[in-house]
Amino acid sequence: MKFTIQAVFKRSVTIECDNQTICYAPEEYSVLLDGEERARSTLNVLTVDGLQPDSDYTLSLRTEDGEETQSFHTEAESVLLDVRSFGAHGDGETDDTIYLQAAISACPKDGTVYVPAGTYLSRPLFLKSYMSLWLDEGAVLKGDPDRNHYPLMPGMTKTTDGTCEYNLASWEGNPETSFASLISAIGAEHVDIVGRGHIDGGGAEGDWWQNPKVMRTAWRPNTIFLNHCRHVRLQSITVKNSPSWTVHPYYTDHIGVYNITIWNPSDSPNTDGFDPESCDDILILGTKISVGDDCIALKSGKYYMSQNHHKISDHFTIRNSFLERGHGSVTVGSEAAGGVINVEVAQCIFDGTDRGLRIKTRRGRGPETRYDGVYFHDIIMKDVHMPFTFNMFYFCDPDGHSDYVQNQSFHPVDDKTPTIGTIRAENITCTGADACMLVAYGLPERYIENIVLKNIKVDFLPKSERKPRQTIMMDHFPEMSGRAIYARNVKRLTLENVEITGSDDTEPVLQDVLDYDSVHVSIN
Structure with a gap:
């Protein structure tokens, strides 16, 4: 089995199997250190410890099909x-x-x-x-x-x-x-x-x-x-x-x-x-998170920090990790007035969180608030109530319920208007969805620019097991149950090979979506 040595420490090493499977390798493998078996595993990411500093080692992964070996030297x-x-x-x-x-x-x-x-x-x-x-x-x-x-x-x-x-x-x-x-x-x-x-x-x-x-x-x-x-x-x-x-x-x-x-x-x-x-430059591998709020939340401060100490959050890779419970598996925002770009989340399992990919912002964050280049792929979501929620009316701030933040009428674009660019999600399977598959709500003065969902399969819970839930934290927005796709104030929405089973809808609910493109979309 091929693998990559991802990190070498003084007394340990972390490896990652080179495959496209999610969190787990296709088969169990043995880990050999200098020819001696040290562990057996089915995980894609594994750490071997008990090493000595400043020393040479060979590490092998052995399966029934053969053995792959690499050498490394621990840090001094x-x-x-x-x-x-x-x-x-x-x-x-x-x-x-x-x-x-x-x-x-x-x-x-x-x-x-x-x-x-x-x-x-x-x-x-x-x-x-x-x-x-x-x-x-x-x-x-x-x-x-x-x-x-x-x-x-x-x-x-x-x-x-x-x-x-x-x-x-x-x-x-x-x-x-x-x-x-x-x-x-x-x-x-x-x-x-x-x-x-x-x-x-x-x-x-x-x-x-x-x-x-x-x-x-x-x-x-x-x-x-x-x-x-x-x-x-x-x-x-x-x-x-x-x-x-x-x-x-x-x-x-x-x-x-x-x-x-x-x-x-x-x-x-x-x-x-x-x-x-x-x-900038964050790599998360083989990690398990189970918490009382968002599992991973990518941020870049509020307006003061963005204007006076601006630094964009950039280059995030999250792979082969388990994100459980919590409000969101991976969240962008809402305190991200400096912007968040270039996010890749792949080969992960989301289990029992309220939301899968959660994006949240609001008026007042500022002109540097641009979320862009967010790419989710090859993910399993199990019992995630709402796989995708994108919200530009997020209310959790001291002034979050003010008319300025929550008014759904057009406001002139100013120096505090945020932007959501391109979000892509593909090769994702969701079982046990509850409230919705997708809720996307942009600002009337600044639409969400581009949402692409490709090769997505979602199975809802039976109606008797569902209950209405708050999908996006926004005033005057109804709770939902069994909603397939709801999008409002979106420039472009692309659905390709999307299959939704067990929802209460038969068609997407779209309002002020300027360009909608669908290929092989099934909702029932």
């Missing part, structure tokens, strides 16, 4: 620092913050801070450049539940000469004071967080999820916050129970995410899984 490591040597107890009761931070602060270039099995109660920690944080199997980094033990991170501070701003925190697209995250990296380069251990944000133990939209001293922290960093990699770790967004890369470029797990309770508020904001 200057030193391995065990946090217990610095005084960490790992008993789950002692505050281990100073011992953990001492090991991080003492770590030299290309060194590794090693966290062995145990539960390490901690307040916020700050990583630095050219280091690895390794949480071994059985290790749990547990966030202190008391918000009074968390330092405040100011949103914006004027530089001494008054010419610019220093940005340390963000809350839902604005630079507002927030509590420090359990793990932060600020302006760091070449940082790895690896291992089979767990990072527990402590959301369930503290009062983080109480009155979640009320600022109490500061806004809720993330579990991992990567602020203005470069070359950051996450591998194998489990991140869970986040106070708010779980992993939040912010103005951070060149991120690799390999085989990690993100888990939050389904009723935990605004606990998005992975939210890159104003980032």
Whole structure:
């Protein structure tokens, strides 16, 4: 079986099978390291650990049809620092913050801070450049539940000469004071967080999820916050129970995410899984996310950040991953005033989320708010209520229910009018749909430009098992059940080889769709 070595670390390697199947390989394979079998798997993405730094290895995948072998060399490591040597107890009761931070602060270039099995109660920690944080199997980094033990991170501070701003925190697209995250990296380069251990944000133990939209001293922290960093990699770790967004890369470029797990309770508020904001070059492979809000949400800030610190979010690849529960499997927006472009999501399984591909924006985001080049293909959606929703009247903001945002009449295009460009989806199978297959609602003054759906098969739940649902978060828009296709204010809609079974419709419901092209479309 052919494969690609996607990432080599100091003590581990991640590979991806080269095939077109979704998440799983066509057959079970054996993984051999230097000729010795190390694992058997059916997953398309696999991590092999237990390696030594600065060493040569050969790795083979063997099936009944043959064997494919590649060689690699692990990264060098200057030193391995065990946090217990610095005084960490790992008993789950002692505050281990100073011992953990001492090991991080003492770590030299290309060194590794090693966290062995145990539960390490901690307040916020700050990583630095050219280091690895390794949480071994059985290790749990547990966030202190008391918000009074968390330092405040100011949103914006004027530089001494008054010419610019220093940005340390963000809350839902604005630079507002927030509590420090359990793990932060600020302006760091070449940082790895690896291992089979767990990072527990402590959301369930503290009062983080109480009155979640009320600022109490500061806004809720993330579990991992990567602020203005470069070359950051996450591998194998489990991140869970986040106070708010779980992993939040912010103005951070060149991120690799390999085989990690993100888990939050389904009723935990605004606990998005992975939210890159104003980032460039993100690769997510073999990852499993199950949370209380959007699994993955691509963002680029609100109006202030777009106008004063503009950075478009660009080059996203999400592949061979499992996205479960949550409001949306992969979402673009809504805090994306800087724009989001060039997004490819492929060979993934969406299971039990409210929405599959979810795009959301609204008036007020600004002229740089352009979502374009969004491409979804080769995806299985299981029990996803609404496979595709595109909404330009999103109401979740302090002024989200205002007449300016929600009025469905024509407004003159101004410097706060957003744009949705081309969205393509093909080779997608959906079973257990509920409310709708597609709802697309553009602005009357700026239509959604181009939607292409090709080779799509959707089976709805039986009518007795469905219930009306809110498809798009927009005022005065009715709940839906069994709706096949509803599109309004769209320049061009193309349907090719689309088969919808079990809906209440027999034809698409189209209003102000300027160019509609359909080939082999069946709705019943």
